[in-house]
Amino acid sequence: MKSVPRMSFPGGLLVGCSPGLLNVPKIKGTHTAMKSGMIAADTIFNKLIEDNHQPVTQGLHIPEYDTDIRNSWIWKELYSVRNIRPSCHGPLGVYGGMIYTGIFYWIFRGLEPWTLKHKGADYSQLKPAKDCTPIEYPKPDGKISFDLLSSVALSGTNHADDQPPHLTLLDDSIPVKRNLAQFDGPEQRFCPAGVYEYVPLESGNGMRLQINAQNCVHCKTCDIKDPSQNINWVVPEGGGGPAYNGM
Known part of the structure; x- marks a missing residue:
């Protein structure tokens, strides 16, 4: 019997x-x-009908949503592709994962009786800078490739200047002491919006991490990938963030 996904919690549902x-x-x-949004709406509606249209109380838990997701085509479709990403991250490597996908997904449609697991959390997979070869990327040409800040401008992201900061550090010393010293400051590379950059101290002796929170496009990559788990990402004020008006 396959386990039921946990997408409900007291007071809310994971949707979208x-x-x-x-x-x-x-x-x-x-x-x-x-x-998933359609299923959530149906589940909440049925719950209200069962409860005689009583107002939804704060912290109400609706575990029926988990079962409804499990019984929908969402579960069937995603269950069949569950092993594709972890197959590339294990001993098989990327090319082995491609062969695995060809055999077990395209031929057997994901019906293998096992489920592969990812090897640890994303933030723990970074290698120290001394074990890596720097990659020299060509400069953007403005036709096929574009510079990062021009792309951020196209997102239309905006945050009110007077709102509480939604990106803070648990320990201000860790970025320079550990992330920069050991991993060459991965924050300035994994962030797609240039939120994090290491700049020289005014004294000229050392570096500091600067957070350009105005650029944030709410991807939460930093919260997931920071090797020190030192970045505290909280929900910003409503109405802020990317707009993507051209989409």
């Missing part, structure tokens, strides 16, 4: 893109995200 309902080989998740 937040549960990570991405079909990896298709690089597509809009259809599953929208369907």
Whole structure:
């Protein structure tokens, strides 16, 4: 018996893109995200009917949503692709994972009786800078490739200047002491919006981490990938963030 996904909790449901309902080989998740919202609406409506239209109380838990997701085509579709990403992260490597995908997904449609696991958390997978070869990327040409800040401008992201900061550090000394010293400051590379950058101290002796929170596009990569788990990402004020008006 396959386990029921836990997407409900007291006071809320995980809906849309937040549960990570991405079909990896298709690089597509809009259809599953929208369907989860439809299922959530049906589940809440049925709960209200069962409870005689009583107001929903704060902290109400609706575990029926988990079962409804499990019984929908979302579960069937995503269960069939569950092993694709972890197969590339294990001893098989990327090319072995591609062969695995070809055999067990495209031929057997993901019906293998086992489920592979990821090797640890993302933040623990970074290698020290001394064990890596720097990659020299070509400069953006403005036609096919573009500089980072121009792309951030296209997102239309904006945050009120007087709102409480939604990106803070648990320990201000860790970025320079550990992240920069051991990993060459990965914050300035894994952030797609240039939020984090290491700049020289005014004294000229050493570096400090500067946080350009105005640029944040709410991807939460920093919260997941920071090797020291030192970045505290909290929900910003409503109405802030990327707008994507051109989409």
